[in-house]
Amino acid sequence: MVEKSDRAPLLDWEEVPPAEKPVPTPVQEKDVKGPSPANSRASGCTAPGIGWSTSPGGPEFLTSVVSSIDTSLSSRSTIPTPAEWDAQCPDKDDHTPASGQGEVPHDIMVKWEEKDPIVAVFVVTFDTRSGNMLEWCLPEDMNLEGVEFKAMASGSHRVSSDFIYFRKGGYFGLACFANMAVDSVVERGARMKSVGILSTSYTLLYRYMSFLEHQVRLQLKTPGQYSPLEAFFEDKRSVLPPDGESVVTACPGSAWGAALNHCMHPEMKITHPAGCMSQFIQFFGEQIMVLWKLALLRRRILIFSPPPVGVVCYRVYCCCCLANVSIPGVGVAVPEFRPFFYVNVADIDTLDTELSYVACTTEKIFEEKRDLYDVYVDNQNVRTTRESLKPLLRLSAADREKYRKLTEQRQMLLYSQEENGDCVSSEEDHFILFFLEQNNRIFQTLSEVAGRPEPILTQESVRAMGLDPHGDRLFLLHLLETYGYDSLLVTEHPCCS
Numbered sequence: 001m002v003e004k005s006d007r008a009p010l011l012d013w014e015e016v017p018p019a020e021k022p023v024p025t026p027v028q029e030k031d032v033k034g035p036s037p038a039n040s041r042a043s044g045c046t047a048p049g050i051g052w053s054t055s056p057g058g059p060e061f062l063t064s065v066v067s068s069i070d071t072s073l074s075s076r077s078t079i080p081t082p083a084e085w086d087a088q089c090p091d092k093d094d095h096t097p098a099s100g101q102g103e104v105p106h107d108i109m110v111k112w113e114e115k116d117p118i119v120a121v122f123v124v125t126f127d128t129r130s131g132n133m134l135e136w137c138l139p140e141d142m143n144l145e146g147v148e149f150k151a152m153a154s155g156s157h158r159v160s161s162d163f164i165y166f167r168k169g170g171y172f173g174l175a176c177f178a179n180m181a182v183d184s185v186v187e188r189g190a191r192m193k194s195v196g197i198l199s200t201s202y203t204l205l206y207r208y209m210s211f212l213e214h215q216v217r218l219q220l221k222t223p224g225q226y227s228p229l230e231a232f233f234e235d236k237r238s239v240l241p242p243d244g245e246s247v248v249t250a251c252p253g254s255a256w257g258a259a260l261n262h263c264m265h266p267e268m269k270i271t272h273p274a275g276c277m278s279q280f281i282q283f284f285g286e287q288i289m290v291l292w293k294l295a296l297l298r299r300r301i302l303i304f305s306p307p308p309v310g311v312v313c314y315r316v317y318c319c320c321c322l323a324n325v326s327i328p329g330v331g332v333a334v335p336e337f338r339p340f341f342y343v344n345v346a347d348i349d350t351l352d353t354e355l356s357y358v359a360c361t362t363e364k365i366f367e368e369k370r371d372l373y374d375v376y377v378d379n380q381n382v383r384t385t386r387e388s389l390k391p392l393l394r395l396s397a398a399d400r401e402k403y404r405k406l407t408e409q410r411q412m413l414l415y416s417q418e419e420n421g422d423c424v425s426s427e428e429d430h431f432i433l434f435f436l437e438q439n440n441r442i443f444q445t446l447s448e449v450a451g452r453p454e455p456i457l458t459q460e461s462v463r464a465m466g467l468d469p470h471g472d473r474l475f476l477l478h479l480l481e482t483y484g485y486d487s488l489l490v491t492e493h494p495c496c497s
Helices: 029-033 058-073 082-088 106-112 205-221 227-236 276-284 287-296 310-322 345-352 364-368 397-420 427-450 459-464 473-482
Strands: 118-127 131-138 161-168 171-181 190-199 301-304 338-342 357-361 375-378 381-383
Touching: 118 171, 118 227, 131 227, 161 190, 161 205, 161 310, 171 205, 190 205, 205 227, 276 287, 276 310, 276 397, 276 427, 287 301, 287 310, 287 381, 287 397, 287 427, 301 310, 301 364, 310 338, 310 357, 310 427, 345 357, 364 375, 397 427, 427 459
Parallel strands: 301 357, 301 375, 338 357
Antiparallel strands: 118 131, 118 190, 161 171, 161 338, 171 190, 375 381
16 A cells, blocks of 8 residues: 655545545445445446446446456555556457556555646646746656646636646646735735646546645635645656657546547546536537537537636546547547547647547637537527538437436436435436437447348337438438448438438
8 A cells, every 4th residue: 555645635636535545445435435426327437436337237347357457456455557457457459558547346445546646737827927837846847838828728817717628738637716806016916826736647636726726716815825736746657658758548548448448538527516428518508519529529629718717627527528428449449539628829820630538628719610520509598600510419309218217217306315315326327327328329229230231220110219301301411421330321221202
């Protein structure tokens, strides 16, 4: 087990001191996992606290893998190294195990999660003469060029506080921003700062939200007090690869790769008090079904919103969840649907090379950069300049029926939570599983039709996917082309008449 640092107490950042957390026995396991709804799935399974979600059918695989590894590790008194994990796990050539990812035996998970992949911590400030500036960082030789514009979004001076998820090179970042009125002519009456971290994954960043919020307030009141940040980084720093680079994928590699599909996205713990999924549904309404189709087609989606940008970063995550598919092999040849979270003008060159992504921005100039995106979302308005995609913005009868089912199931869930005290199911679970099952249904049907001697899509098979044979015809054509099923459908088929 990782020993706790012998430095001075680390204040309040260490919300759950992992080094002091006892290795759970089978009796303790329920308490260790806790009652958080985000740690469970109605069907399928999720790695505790990590959010790797698998579809129905996945748990059997994970159970067999965990069982085999449990047996081989039962006589060990120490935790295996990454190299030893690689030797123990199946498909090791294709799936590199990563800290905090995948479903592992819970007694090992507790110890394995102690080393959070924090690669940098920094403070950004606004200077009335120079604009956004990087004030301080660790490690000092880390290339953080441009992070000052990611951690403090354009237009942030109009809000008192905010939080921002973003991408910086091969890493994900989370920064908390605060704006405090001061009696200073030099600072023009306002002091603005952001405190942030970089990690190899966005799934664990939520753990430090309250720490960052506290630290940015501390920096505003007593600028230059970096000792808590130094202690935090010393305790949580990650050992980087020799080249100092990290490869970002929408679905990080996992030791349990056969059960976690190329098209699955890791779950991001939601800390917004209003509830991310509930707000996403209420905000977009039936337009969710339009976003679902565009996400499944791997289109480039850019969401515009003025600050605060934190809740919009959650909308980016929700859009990623719309495209989850857990059937092994599906989507391997298509571009990954990459979450970029907050982007600004400094990201234009990067976005220009991306084939598929979802991101958000506060900078209106992006609307004019039509080559950078396929779909532009402004408030609840979903727009595109691509003629081939414009028909997809219209809802089909099947879309409205799916949305009706989604809202009905949501109301039933809320009723169950209120009347029966259901603390297991959550809106996030319901939302993710609803679209996961819908996507699996589509690709399962396509795979079955493709395996027939005469691979012809009929109206019955299209309806079996939950689609409208007429209203969803163009969507289906795009889908077949994107995923390599284009030979299944031609204009003379009944579903296209």
